Amino acid sequence: MYGNGWRKFYADKKLGKGQLVYFFLDQPSPRATICYIQYGNGSEDEEITEVDDEESIEEDDEGSEEDDDEDDDDGEVPHNIHEVIVRTRGLELTAIEETKLQSLVPLNNSFVGLPFVHRFTRTDVLAGMMKIPKLVAAAAPLEEQGIVGVCLDGGNFRRIPYHTLDDGLIVFGCKKWKEFAASRQLNVNMVVLVGFKNSSREDVDACVIMKKLG
Numbered sequence: 001m002y003g004n005g006w007r008k009f010y011a012d013k014k015l016g017k018g019q020l021v022y023f024f025l026d027q028p029s030p031r032a033t034i035c036y037i038q039y040g041n042g043s044e045d046e047e048i049t050e051v052d053d054e055e056s057i058e059e060d061d062e063g064s065e066e067d068d069d070e071d072d073d074d075g076e077v078p079h080n081i082h083e084v085i086v087r088t089r090g091l092e093l094t095a096i097e098e099t100k101l102q103s104l105v106p107l108n109n110s111f112v113g114l115p116f117v118h119r120f121t122r123t124d125v126l127a128g129m130m131k132i133p134k135l136v137a138a139a140a141p142l143e144e145q146g147i148v149g150v151c152l153d154g155g156n157f158r159r160i161p162y163h164t165l166d167d168g169l170i171v172f173g174c175k176k177w178k179e180f181a182a183s184r185q186l187n188v189n190m191v192v193l194v195g196f197k198n199s200s201r202e203d204v205d206a207c208v209i210m211k212k213l214g
Helices: 004-012 095-104 133-139 174-183
Strands: 018-021 034-037 048-051 055-059 084-088 113-121 145-152 158-164 170-172 191-198 206-212
Touching: 095 191, 113 133, 158 174, 170 174
Parallel strands: 084 113, 145 206
Antiparallel strands: 018 034, 034 048, 055 084, 113 191, 145 158, 158 170, 191 206
């Protein structure tokens, strides 16, 4: 959004830096766009982040989309994070996957931060470059670097190192993640719901819980 119309709306509503604005359509839509107003002087410094094109945020009882091999860019965290699920860019679910997802949400109160849905790519599985989107990373109980315990469908946890990239994405250690992916038979195009829990262990910063959809 930009131009004179947006600037007038911005000024009339007295919007300011850091405010969160929700836009509601007057007709049903499979998507909701959330704009984070980061700079509000109406000048060239004005920056609007539109989540819809990067990471879709859906209400627990709605459908949506998103992800491919490209990085996700947003790092702002919406209010009421227990009510939303992030879908990585380009992701489209089959009817079976969508039904499975709806049976798993909302997650219980032991989960923290933002859950997200992701379809594994060749980069994730074969190259061992499993990344956590910025929007999710910003809300996750993680440090700049450390160790997470990752499990799939209630199985045993595997300790995997992680670190934060300059752009805010979190990436798992390649070697350990590839070992985990191979041992759990993770495949390209497999879809998982990923959630986070705090850890009571001193050697693990947080637990990453993955559940297959389909």
